[in-house]
Amino acid sequence: xxxxxxxxxxxxxxxRKEIDLLFEKGKSFTIYPLRVVYAEKAAASGVxxxxxxxxxxxxxxxxxxxxxxxxxxxxNYRLRKNALLAVCRQENRxxxxxxxxxxNEQAATIEIAEAMQKILLxxxxxxxxx
Numbered sequence: 001x002x003x004x005x006x007x008x009x010x011x012x013x014x015x016r017k018e019i020d021l022l023f024e025k026g027k028s029f030t031i032y033p034l035r036v037v038y039a040e041k042a043a044a045s046g047v048x049x050x051x052x053x054x055x056x057x058x059x060x061x062x063x064x065x066x067x068x069x070x071x072x073x074x075x076n077y078r079l080r081k082n083a084l085l086a087v088c089r090q091e092n093r094x095x096x097x098x099x100x101x102x103x104n105e106q107a108a109t110i111e112i113a114e115a116m117q118k119i120l121l122x123x124x125x126x127x128x129x130x
Contacts, residue, residue, distance in 0.1 A: 012052070
């Protein structure tokens with residue numbers, strides 16, 4: 001499979017069962033403005049890392065603002081995920097990762113990009129250390 005910059009449907013967590021397992025058994029850390037919840041997948045699916053992106057309706061009432069933040073998070077993950085996927089494949093592991101937007105106001109694009117870079121670096125260290 002060619003390593004590209006796509007973000008396919010199979011890379012998204014959509015199963016209610018997987019989401020519940022992620023939040024029940026997952027570990028978390030925060031790099032402002034994002035909170036990250038991660039857990040190793042229970043069943044092998046062939047995808048190194050599956051992602052869930054959430055922006056709370058309680059903090060952002062308008063869908064326009066929630067969708068913009070989700071789009072920014074998704075795009076920054078898409079551009080920087082290859083290092084994480086390489087480590088997952090090398091260690092022969094599959095991960096579920098949830099990105100939850102934690103700030104009360106909209107962050108700048110650069111803020112989200114820097115946070116995503118730090119998050120993915122930390123995730124590669126976590127996966128490589130196990």
